[in-house]
Amino acid sequence: MEKKNLVIVGGGSTYTLGIVMSLIAEKETLPLNKLVFYDTDAERQEKIAKATAVILKERYPELETFEYTTDKSKAFTDMDVAFLQIRTGGLKMREKDEQIPLKYGVVGQETCGPGGMAYGMRSIPDMIELIHDIRSYTDDAWILNYTNPAAIVAEALQREFPEDDRLLNICDMPIAIMKSYADMLGKDVWDLVPEYFGLNHFGWFTKIEDKDGTDYTEVIKEKIINEGFVPTDEEIANDESWKKTFAQARKMLMDFPEFLPNTYLQYYLYPEALAAKEVPDNTRARQVINGRQRRVHDQCDHIISTQSTEGIELTDDVHGVYMVKAAASLMYHMNEIYIVMVKNNGIISNIPHDAMVEVPAMLARSGPRPFSVGEVPTFYKGMMENQLAYEKLVVDAYFEKSYNKALQALTLNRTVTDVEKAKLILDDLIEENKGYWPELH
Numbered sequence: 001m002e003k004k005n006l007v008i009v010g011g012g013s014t015y016t017l018g019i020v021m022s023l024i025a026e027k028e029t030l031p032l033n034k035l036v037f038y039d040t041d042a043e044r045q046e047k048i049a050k051a052t053a054v055i056l057k058e059r060y061p062e063l064e065t066f067e068y069t070t071d072k073s074k075a076f077t078d079m080d081v082a083f084l085q086i087r088t089g090g091l092k093m094r095e096k097d098e099q100i101p102l103k104y105g106v107v108g109q110e111t112c113g114p115g116g117m118a119y120g121m122r123s124i125p126d127m128i129e130l131i132h133d134i135r136s137y138t139d140d141a142w143i144l145n146y147t148n149p150a151a152i153v154a155e156a157l158q159r160e161f162p163e164d165d166r167l168l169n170i171c172d173m174p175i176a177i178m179k180s181y182a183d184m185l186g187k188d189v190w191d192l193v194p195e196y197f198g199l200n201h202f203g204w205f206t207k208i209e210d211k212d213g214t215d216y217t218e219v220i221k222e223k224i225i226n227e228g229f230v231p232t233d234e235e236i237a238n239d240e241s242w243k244k245t246f247a248q249a250r251k252m253l254m255d256f257p258e259f260l261p262n263t264y265l266q267y268y269l270y271p272e273a274l275a276a277k278e279v280p281d282n283t284r285a286r287q288v289i290n291g292r293q294r295r296v297h298d299q300c301d302h303i304i305s306t307q308s309t310e311g312i313e314l315t316d317d318v319h320g321v322y323m324v325k326a327a328a329s330l331m332y333h334m335n336e337i338y339i340v341m342v343k344n345n346g347i348i349s350n351i352p353h354d355a356m357v358e359v360p361a362m363l364a365r366s367g368p369r370p371f372s373v374g375e376v377p378t379f380y381k382g383m384m385e386n387q388l389a390y391e392k393l394v395v396d397a398y399f400e401k402s403y404n405k406a407l408q409a410l411t412l413n414r415t416v417t418d419v420e421k422a423k424l425i426l427d428d429l430i431e432e433n434k435g436y437w438p439e440l441h
């Protein structure tokens with residue numbers, strides 16, 4: 001198989017080591033010639049990169065080149081594929097996104113509700129600039145984006161780059177949920193075949209089969225109702241916040257037994273209860289700073305000082321393996337099925353054609369080949385149309401620099417709904433996001 005060149009944009013991310021371990025685990029699936037990290041924060045990236053150099057020397061000696069840089073030309077020239085994982089404003093701004101809505105009794109979340117809008121308005125300009133930059137060095141590299149909030153980023157990129165057919169937005173939440181289904185069934189996650197529809201962080205599984213065509217959907221539902229639901233991917237299996245989130249799947253399924261829900265739906269279905277449970281000085285950002293980020297940075301410091309990975313537990317994860325396998329399916333025309341974001345164009349026949357939907361697709365050299373979903377029932381259509389209008393209004397607000405569109409967006413969002421609350425939250429978000437957001441008028 002022809003070896004490829006890969007650049008990870010946001011090399012300093014807390015996810016990078018997991019991606020590196022997944023590239024090592026999947027070196028037969030996606031063999032690399034060259035791996036490059038690119039980041040705007042040289043210091044943050046250097047820690048991850050210096051540890052990666054040790055890991056690669058031990059476990060991927062056949063990799064010809066590993067480099068890290070803040071120079072776009074070095075990063076993007078001769079690339080076959082780019083993984084995009086940036087966080088504009090860092091975890092510091094994520095904390096503000098989560099705390100501000102909570103002041104008004106509204107869910108404070110990275111990608112849902114007002115926090116998601118704030119993060120979206122910060123991500124859009126950096127993402128647009130990045131894609132223009134990457135394309136100025138390569139026309140045909142695959143760009144796999146999972147920078148959040150992926151739904152809003154995907155909508156903005158679709159408007160800015162309508163002709164770019166090598167730009168794909170992808171999220172790991174469906175596969176992380178499928179990993180738990182697989183472990184409940186005693187099966188391998190990669191042997192399960194999903195039927196799924198929705199928007200990013202806003203969707204439902206309608207069927208789970210194995211590759212022999214045996215349907216496990218009802219078995220999974222029964223197990224969740226009777227035994228509960230837990231995260232099993234090593235990365236999140238022991239995380240209290242993720243355990244609580246997965247447990248909510250049982251409640252959602254009891255209230256709406258028709259389809260298996262994406263865990264993110266909890267924020268839209270039970271916004272009051274969720275907001276009431278959150279603690280403003282220990283929102284998810286703080287937990288990540290003291291948890292995943294500290295663990296990753298401690299691991300890196302140890303590896304760098306000993307120049308060895310001995311005694312350090314490093315594993316691939318479902319997030320990284322998913323991105324690597326999806327990229328391989330695109331580049332080697334493997335036609336495997338992954339849940340990805342694509343323009344609707346009638347896939348879900350009773351919602352707008354220009355929606356960016358999340359559905360299963362075969363990933364081929366020519367791009368994603370999504371499967372038809374057909375009509376979705378009224379409840380799901382209504383939920384999705386409301387959320388879609390919110391997402392589109394956020395992107396309108398960004399491009400038109402419109403305060404009123406931003407207010408309309410927040411008013412529509414199921415986590416807010418009250419205009420007076422929406423105004424208070426929006427005004428606080430504008431204040432905190434000065435220098436990141438366009439000036440709204």
Ligand SMILES: NC(=O)c1ccc[n+]([C@@H]2O[C@H](COP(=O)([O-])OP(=O)(O)OC[C@H]3O[C@@H](n4cnc5c(N)ncnc54)[C@H](O)[C@@H]3O)[C@@H](O)[C@H]2O)c1
Nearest residue numbers: 010012013014015039040041085086087146147148171172
């Ligand atoms: N879609 C998904 O399912 C999924 C899953 C996991 C993570 N993510 C996303 O991946 C991203 C990284 O998450 P994290 O928690 O590791 O964040 P992080 O802050 O640890 O890492 C982000 C890195 O991006 C860098 N960066 C910021 N702006 C940049 C720019 N314009 N160009 C290049 N680099 C830039 C930062 O310096 C930082 O090193 C986030 O957007 C997160 O939401 C998405």
Ligand SMILES: O=P(O)(O)OC[C@H]1O[C@H](O[C@H]2[C@H](O)[C@@H](O)[C@@H](O)O[C@@H]2CO)[C@H](O)[C@@H](O)[C@@H]1O
Nearest residue numbers: 148171172173176233235236284288317318319
């Ligand atoms: O709150 P965080 O930073 O821990 O997570 C936010 C992300 O959550 C989802 O990603 C999961 C992923 O599904 C799982 O496999 C594992 O890798 O952990 C991730 C969370 O740490 C979600 O899909 C992402 O979009 C979020 O950024």
Ligand SMILES: [Mn+2]
Nearest residue numbers: 150171172173
């Ligand atoms: Mn996601």
